[in-house]
Amino acid sequence: MRILLTGADGYIGRRLKRVLMGQGGISLRLMVRNRASLSSEIRSDIDIVQADVLKKETLDAALEGVDVAYYLIHGLARPNYRELDRQSAQNFLDAAIRNKVKTIIYLGGLGEKSSASEHLLSRIETGEILSSRPDKVRCLWFRAGVIIGSGSASFEIIRNLVQKLPIMITPRWVQSRITPIGVDDVIGYLDDAKTLSGSQNEMIDIGSEAMSYGELMLRTASAMGLNRRLIPVPFLTPKLSSYWLTLFTPVPYSVASSLIEGLKSEVIMTNNRAEELFGRHPMGLEASVEKAIDEIRNHQIISRWSDSGGGAWEIDHAHDIATAVFTDRRVLSLGDKSPEAVYKSFCAIGGGNGWFGYDWLWKVRGGIDKLLGGAGVNRGRRDSQSLRIGDSLDFWKVVDLVENERLLLYAQMKLPGSAWLEFKIHQGNLIQSAYFYPDGVSGRLYWYALVPFHHLIFANMAEKILERA
DSSP: OOOEESSSSSHHHHHHHHHHHTSSSOOEEEEEEEEGGGGGHHHSSSSEEETTOOOGGHHHHHHOSSSEEEOOOOTTTTTTHHHHHHHHHHHHHHHHHHHOOOEEEEEEEOOTTOOOOOHHHHHHHHHHHSSSSTTTTEEEEEEEEEEESSTTTHHHHHHHHHHHOSEEHHHGGGGGGEEOOHHHHHHHHHHHHTTOSSSSSSEEEEEOOEEEHHHHHHHHHHHOOOOEEEESSSSOOOOHHHHHHHHHSOOOHHHHHHHHTTTTBOOOOOOHHHHHHHOOOOOOOHHHHHHHHHHHTTTTTOOTTTSSOOTGGGGOHHHHTTOSSSSEEEEOOOOOHHHHHHHHTTTTTTTGGOOOOOHHHHHHHHHHHHTTTOOGGGGSSSSOOOOOOTTTTTEEEEEETTTEEEEEEEEHHHOSEEEEEEEEETEEEEEEEEEEEEEEHHHHHHHHHHHHHHHHHHHHHHHHHHHOO
């Protein structure tokens, strides 16, 4: 069986990829927008096609000879994502028909079209497009609600809220009903679907038991050994709720507002096709929460909601760094320290490990970024020691990583320009460089205002990296 997995560097895609790679009897092809977002081991062992659903001419190479194609693509990061999602789905369907693909497997969201938010409506429209040609290609359309798993956006929001707030003033949406499901069950259904017999389209709702958001939060807290209290009030609007989530959880305002907007309508299962077709019984909420917490404690988070590029791959970083107007560079001799030790040291920066000094300044900048709708520093990192290309690191994104040689971070904070932070080992030296390309006068004023802080932060950072090595 020849399988194409799209979104292989995303939250669900990374996990499904691990399952599929461990099976025999299939030929797996991965479709990503940037090959570098996958590990070097995978790039050497698996067939990888670099393609983009918005570029029709790239899709035939990805879908040629494929029997089953997983569609795990969603463009929430872009302002006009709903229009782009429709275009992406149509392009993919057309290419699948041209290449005689037998089955498309799509993961969307629960919800009714009449009451859905724009975010959920986009997921529904994508499913309708992919299902629109049953005479040419079968579509198995899975619909899930809140996904409980280490690194999922929904779970990180809930976990952070119940950890930080013993008493929560909540809006009316906590009374809305939802059907949560553990991420392992989602992966299990998607995996089982590839061998599902038949030729007709299927809409398959997946989940465990229905409950309110309030019950979900209280039961999650209980599974974590916490006693929490909710006080619903009528005056918290979706906008205020979004700011509340932004301040207390790792997600930026854009993600929080999309999720909050979707909470106005109930997202519960409307059919029992999952049990009828697969006979699978999803694990309960408490078991899913306990497994997620165990993965976090043991540093086994396979993927996070922020894994996808978010536009970072569309930038020519080499060119833009070369044309940066401002640079702050520190060059220090490695001395008796090995390149391996220094590389390991600067790859441990950020998240819970801190920024090797003046962490309070980083937190102030992160707080400002949160207020402006950015990622902030509490997004943290997936793992406390290891990094991979595509990882989020506070308000940075890892865009290049060369073992024992280089780490390049691209700024995803709100600022008047583009910024990069590079750590490089070259000819016995650690070269630490901050690059900034300003947008007009405001960008230049921003850089000059921060020069005194840069002198403190960056000089100390380079020294501490070598000390830790």
